[in-house]
Amino acid sequence: MSAVDTVRNRLDALPDVGLVVAFIASIWAVMLVLAIAVGGANWANLAAGFIGSVTVLIGGYAILALALNLQWGYTGLFNIGIAGFMAVGAYTTAVLTAPTDPAAGAVPGLGLPLWVGLIGGMAMAAIIGGLAALPALRLKADYLAIVTVAFSEIIRLIVNWDGLAEVSLLGVPIGTGGATGISFKSANQVASTFINGVGQPLVAAMEGVGVSGPNLANLTYGILLLLVVAASYWVLARITNSPFGRVLKAIREDETVTQSLGKDTRLFKIKTFMIGCALMGLAGVLFRGQAGYISPQQFRPTITFYVFAALIIGGSGSNTGSIIGAATFSGLLFYLPARLGENVSLGGTRAPGNIIDAVAGLGSLDPLPLLAYTISNVSTLRFVLIGVVLIYIIQNQPDGLLGHRNEPATSVSLDRPQSGSGGEADE
Amino acid sequence: MSEPEATARQETAVTSDAIDSPLLVVDGLRKEFGGVVAVDGATFSVAEGSLTGLIGPNGAGKSTTFNCITGIHEPTGGRVTFDGQSITGLPPYTLANRGLVRTFQIARELSEMTVLENVMLAPGGQVGESVIRSVTPGLRGDVIEAETAVRDRAWETLEFFEIDHLAHENAGNLSGGQRKLLEMARVLMTDPEMILLDEPLAGVNPTLEEKLLERIHELRREQGLTFLLVEHDMDVIMNNCEHIIVMHQGSVLAEGDAETIKSDERVLEAYLGGDV
Ligand SMILES: Nc1ncnc2c1ncn2[C@@H]1O[C@H](COP(=O)(O)OP(=O)(O)OP(=O)(O)O)[C@@H](O)[C@H]1O
Ligand SMILES: [Mg+2]
Numbered sequence: 001m002s003a004v005d006t007v008r009n010r011l012d013a014l015p016d017v018g019l020v021v022a023f024i025a026s027i028w029a030v031m032l033v034l035a036i037a038v039g040g041a042n043w044a045n046l047a048a049g050f051i052g053s054v055t056v057l058i059g060g061y062a063i064l065a066l067a068l069n070l071q072w073g074y075t076g077l078f079n080i081g082i083a084g085f086m087a088v089g090a091y092t093t094a095v096l097t098a099p100t101d102p103a104a105g106a107v108p109g110l111g112l113p114l115w116v117g118l119i120g121g122m123a124m125a126a127i128i129g130g131l132a133a134l135p136a137l138r139l140k141a142d143y144l145a146i147v148t149v150a151f152s153e154i155i156r157l158i159v160n161w162d163g164l165a166e167v168s169l170l171g172v173p174i175g176t177g178g179a180t181g182i183s184f185k186s187a188n189q190v191a192s193t194f195i196n197g198v199g200q201p202l203v204a205a206m207e208g209v210g211v212s213g214p215n216l217a218n219l220t221y222g223i224l225l226l227l228v229v230a231a232s233y234w235v236l237a238r239i240t241n242s243p244f245g246r247v248l249k250a251i252r253e254d255e256t257v258t259q260s261l262g263k264d265t266r267l268f269k270i271k272t273f274m275i276g277c278a279l280m281g282l283a284g285v286l287f288r289g290q291a292g293y294i295s296p297q298q299f300r301p302t303i304t305f306y307v308f309a310a311l312i313i314g315g316s317g318s319n320t321g322s323i324i325g326a327a328t329f330s331g332l333l334f335y336l337p338a339r340l341g342e343n344v345s346l347g348g349t350r351a352p353g354n355i356i357d358a359v360a361g362l363g364s365l366d367p368l369p370l371l372a373y374t375i376s377n378v379s380t381l382r383f384v385l386i387g388v389v390l391i392y393i394i395q396n397q398p399d400g401l402l403g404h405r406n407e408p409a410t411s412v413s414l415d416r417p418q419s420g421s422g423g424e425a426d427e
Numbered sequence: 428m429s430e431p432e433a434t435a436r437q438e439t440a441v442t443s444d445a446i447d448s449p450l451l452v453v454d455g456l457r458k459e460f461g462g463v464v465a466v467d468g469a470t471f472s473v474a475e476g477s478l479t480g481l482i483g484p485n486g487a488g489k490s491t492t493f494n495c496i497t498g499i500h501e502p503t504g505g506r507v508t509f510d511g512q513s514i515t516g517l518p519p520y521t522l523a524n525r526g527l528v529r530t531f532q533i534a535r536e537l538s539e540m541t542v543l544e545n546v547m548l549a550p551g552g553q554v555g556e557s558v559i560r561s562v563t564p565g566l567r568g569d570v571i572e573a574e575t576a577v578r579d580r581a582w583e584t585l586e587f588f589e590i591d592h593l594a595h596e597n598a599g600n601l602s603g604g605q606r607k608l609l610e611m612a613r614v615l616m617t618d619p620e621m622i623l624l625d626e627p628l629a630g631v632n633p634t635l636e637e638k639l640l641e642r643i644h645e646l647r648r649e650q651g652l653t654f655l656l657v658e659h660d661m662d663v664i665m666n667n668c669e670h671i672i673v674m675h676q677g678s679v680l681a682e683g684d685a686e687t688i689k690s691d692e693r694v695l696e697a698y699l700g701g702d703v
Contacts, residue, residue, distance in 0.1 A: 238562045242570060243555030243577075246540075246548050253537035256499060262523030262551045262617055271558055317539075411555055411567065412574040414543055414595070416582050 007401065016320040023324055024226075027054060027331040034336075038343040041210075048206070048215040050339060054331050055222025060287025061326035062229040064307040066236050066319060067279035072308075073316035073403075074240055075272045076252035078145040081132065082280055082307050084152025087299040088128045089281020090289040091159055093121035095174050097185040107166050107177040114185040118285060125281025126274040128155075133273040137266045152301065160296040179296060186292025187285065191221035225286060229323065232279060237319050239275070246409035248272055306334070309386060313393055315403025324401055333386050341378030450475040450621055450653050451496070451527075456505035458488075458495050465491040467677030468505070473621070473670075476647055478654045480668030482661075484698060487674040489657045490532050493623050497529045498522050510620070524551055526620030530613075530627055532657070534606035538599025542590060545598050545609055546581040549616035553577065581616065587642070588612045589635065604630040611639065615646075621653040628658060640667055665689065673697070 035047035097117035098109025165178030314325015361369030449472035555570035
């Protein structure tokens with residue numbers, strides 16, 4: 001039995017909510033252990049910092065993976081323009097909520113409340129997603145992929161373009177900020193205000209053990225983001241466990257058959273694509289734009305690849321798997337190695353300057369130089385790790401951690417009705 | 428074996444005046460693939476409530492005709508009329524919603540979905556196919572109610588086709604014959620008016636074959652369904668179909684009841700002429 005099988009069997013035994021909670025809690029525990037091991041007297045603050053950051057990452061990737069799971073995992077719509085749709089959401093929110101009287105040199109916006117900005121961002125991402133899907137609806141699946149990647153690049157070029165950095169729209173000065181980016185209402189600030197207001201006693205108690213205010217605020221934000229994940233999960237589970245979700249699965253399997261059974265698959269595809277893009281837009285703001293600042297740099301196409309990696313690891317086609325995959329990818333493969341590299345040192349062994357020197361140490365049966373080299377270069381090498389894990393999963397567990405599970409697309413229990421089973425004795 | 432023959436005879440009499448009210452009319456249908464002319468001016472009609480056979484040697488254009496009628500392929504020329512309205516070139520979902528459905532010669536099960544999901548997909552106009560209704564708490568009550576009904580019907584259908592023990596199995600794990608049964612079960616769940624069956628009995632065991640044919644006759648009697656059946660087994664065609672259309676090289680070679688077809692020189696030639 002392979003390692004993944006063992007993990008899978010353990011995961012299977014738990015109900016979905018328990019599974020996700022247990023999984024994230026164990027990542028927190030790993031972070032706590034790391035903080036205690038390397039933090040000395042400062043361990044509590046370090047732990048709060050680690051756990052806060054990892055939680056925000058998990059939350060962000062979970063929303064993205066859930067959205068991609070709806071589009072790709074369920075419906076087979078190959079969206080490789082995730083970064084672009086995130087940018088649409090984030091920039092729309094930014095333009096809607098940036099202050100009308102910004103600091104010197106910054107771009108003004110419409111000064112609307114954050115919640116209006118979030119709704120606007122999701123709506124705009126949905127609309128742009130719908131536009132991207134329109135021409136592709138008549139074409140085969142592969143064309144959608146090309147169209148989405150083209151859209152995503154066009155969007156990035158547009159927001160990077162000086163010409164739109166600051167313009168006057170019907171006399172109102174707004175803009176994207178071009179390459180410099182744009183500042184707007186910070187979602188993180190909301191968490192900070194919340195914890196410093198209602199949570200004042202907690203803040204005081206935490207400061208007593210050395211946890212700084214900003215770290216606690218960030219942790220609060222991470223937990224709020226997990227609540228957004230929970231809400232998204234709830235909505236998506238209801239969408240997918242329904243006759244609507246059944247049609248989506250059928251489209252993924254064989255669109256012609258689905259049409260032959262009377263389903264206008266174009267409508268289903270476009271709705272699904274818009275819902276997924278709206279969620280991606282939301283993640284664009286809450287994840288990439290959490291601190292109230294965005295620039296084109298934050299929406300490079302690599303993030304699209306990361307979301308695919310997260311979903312493939314977790315199991316495409318499973319909502320629970322999407323979250324587990326997001327946590328595994330962002331927490332264990334992306335964040336943890338980087339923190340290990342920063343904080344772990346091997347006593348007296350200094351890391352060699354290059355891989356040749358590092359491997360040379362093996363000649364004299366001394367693994368320490370290689371180990372030290374690995375640790376000091378871990379933020380680069382983790383990409384090798386991600387690649388290896390992906391190849392392993394695709395080769396050995398193409399369904400990912402949870403994709404093999406049957407999450408039937410229906411709103412009711414599928415057991416045979418009582419009366420039916422009585423009459424079927426002649427089998 | 429003599430009983431179905433008797434039924435067929437009986438129904439032949441009905442057909443001669445029923446042909447005045449054709450449900451499906453195919454007129455000069457043409458389909459080219461590059462240089463290949465797969466259907467070459469096929470013209471025939473199918474009487475409402477009939478079980479009409481469509482036969483012909485391999486490559487005669489039967490499946491392509493089905494594809495053109497049901498909107499899978501856009502015909503290069505000709506007209507198709509269903510229930511008095513032109514349906515030429517309409518998409519498959521529009522036709523299915525009007526009651527015209529088909530099965531595929533090579534079964535196309537939705538392999539990563541369970542057998543039950545495959546069958547539950549089929550019924551038309553399910554309230555839960557609206558996202559809003561499926562998500563919004565207050566509205567989901569209707570969805571649950573409709574789902575329960577669909578589920579119960581799906582189980583009954585699976586029981587009839589004797590694949591209920593495979594309900595929770597992925598459809599991709601079924602045997603060839605079981606996939607054919609699943610195809611039949613699925614189209615029946617759409618509440619159709621007319622079903623085009625493309626070799627539905629190939630690979631189905633004889634006992635079940637009898638049962639399926641019986642069911643077809645029963646659906647005609649009780650619900651007035653119309654069937655157009657492609658089948659290579661001549662006994663099945665001759666014993667069950669009151670009207671038979673013979674295609675050869677893309678066009679209709681002969682039409683008539685079993686006796687007429689059996690004694691038609693050209694039909695014999697087409698079958699013996701090296702095409703089979
Ligand atoms: N998609 C396609 N592209 C090109 N040629 C095709 C296509 N579909 C069918 N043909 C050609 O059209 C002709 C008729 O094929 P069709 O499948 O309609 O025959 P059929 O009567 O159903 O035969 P069978 O009894 O073997 O199923 C064949 O010569 C076939 O090669
Ligand atoms: Mg054929």
